[in-house]
Amino acid sequence: MAQEEAPSTDLITLTRHVLSEGFRLGPAATGDLTLLLNAIQTTSKFIATNVRRARLINLVGLAGETNVQGEEQKKLDVLSNDIMVNSLRASGKTAVLVSEELEEAVIIDEKNRGKYCVVFDPLDGSSNIDAGVNIGTIFGIYHIKPESKGTVEDVLRPGRDMVAAGYVMYGSSCNLVLSTGNGVNGYTLDASLGEFILTHPDIQVPSRGKIYSINEGNSCYYHEPVLKYLHSIKNPPSGKSPYSARYIGSMVADVHRTLLYGGIFCYPNDKKSKSGKLRLLYEAFPMAYLTEQAGGVATTGTERILDLQPTNIHERCSVFLGSKEDVQDLIKFYEGSK
Ligand code: FDP
Numbered sequence: 158m159a160q161e162e163a164p165s166t167d168l169i170t171l172t173r174h175v176l177s178e179g180f181r182l183g184p185a186a187t188g189d190l191t192l193l194l195n196a197i198q199t200t201s202k203f204i205a206t207n208v209r210r211a212r213l214i215n216l217v218g219l220a221g222e223t224n225v226q227g228e229e230q231k232k233l234d235v236l237s238n239d240i241m242v243n244s245l246r247a248s249g250k251t252a253v254l255v256s257e258e259l260e261e262a263v264i265i266d267e268k269n270r271g272k273y274c275v276v277f278d279p280l281d282g283s284s285n286i287d288a289g290v291n292i293g294t295i296f297g298i299y300h301i302k303p304e305s306k307g308t309v310e311d312v313l314r315p316g317r318d319m320v321a322a323g324y325v326m327y328g329s330s331c332n333l334v335l336s337t338g339n340g341v342n343g344y345t346l347d348a349s350l351g352e353f354i355l356t357h358p359d360i361q362v363p364s365r366g367k368i369y370s371i372n373e374g375n376s377c378y379y380h381e382p383v384l385k386y387l388h389s390i391k392n393p394p395s396g397k398s399p400y401s402a403r404y405i406g407s408m409v410a411d412v413h414r415t416l417l418y419g420g421i422f423c424y425p426n427d428k429k430s431k432s433g434k435l436r437l438l439y440e441a442f443p444m445a446y447l448t449e450q451a452g453g454v455a456t457t458g459t460e461r462i463l464d465l466q467p468t469n470i471h472e473r474c475s476v477f478l479g480s481k482e483d484v485q486d487l488i489k490f491y492e493g494s495k
Pocket residue numbers: 281282283284285372406407408409411424434435436440
């Protein structure tokens with residue numbers, strides 16, 4: 158009879174893991190990023206609790222406002238934004254905050270000012286909230302520029318300048334996936350301990366997958382390269398299987414599956430949405446950073462996402478990311494259309 162594996166008595170918590178990465182940096186590590194990540198952990202637990210109880214404590218539905226994108230804000234969007242802004246300000250480690258829910262960047266007062274800037278979407282996938290489908294928080298972290306006291310210029314920089322990025326997925330479990338520039342690790346919240354435990358060490362996107370993820374309802378607007386690519390994966394040469402479609406409509410959930418199972422996630426620009434839908438700073442950059450750190454590729458179709466230079470904190474961009482070979486296949490259709 159197979160022996161049952163004994164429960165672990167040596168849990169690697171997120172804080173322990175990040176601290177051990179800090180130790181590798183030697184004296185250069187001041188502990189500030191660890192403290193900032195601690196604040197993000199706390200906000201994630203707080204938001205996770207509210208997401209779980211939303212139906213019971215009347216947190217579903219609209220808050221009655223529209224955000225900077227002209228989208229209706231849900232009560233949970235507003236609450237999650239407030240939780241993050243308060244906690245990040247109080248951490249004393251931030252200088253500039255950019256949230257999807259706020260028109261302007263928040264410049265932190267001198268008393269609470271630190272060295273980092275955090276760009277975030279506090280609750281991504283809002284259209285799924287009321288149905289209890291997976292939603293998430295996405296964040297990216299920059300160090301302020303040398304000599305800067307913290308201005309919006311500190312975040313109007315290419316995503317490759319980020320020092321860390323991650324997301325938290327509120328689903329059947331609460332997962333935090335993080336990179337501090339040294340690979341990607343995934344942690345699962347053990348609600349009884351109140352700690353994120355390392356459950357997915359060193360996530361690597363498979364080099365090729367079998368899944369494509371796109372809102373195909375928009376296909377009448379798609380540009381030629383996207384249509385041709387989709388045709389190619391749905392009508393493979395004989396003997397090969399077509400790709401399966403999976404689209405949740407929450408970027409965090411669709412990207413999480415793509416990182417673990419491989420394949421390609423797409424939200425292209427098209428004839429109707431000339432710049433695409435997803436936001437560069439706090440959706441595309443963090444997810445592109447994680448994808449590359451996990452060995453995948455993230456592109457607009459013609460450019461590496463992490464090389465884009467933002468000019469506006471809420472700008473949008475076209476996104477294709479996932480398994481290296483799948484995304485390279487897509488890129489070939491763009492190159493062929495030149
Ligand atoms: P949502 O509008 O529900 O907040 O950018 C937000 C986002 O969700 C992403 O999470 C998701 O990938 C995408 O938009 C879904 O957009 P469509 O409904 O147009 O497919």
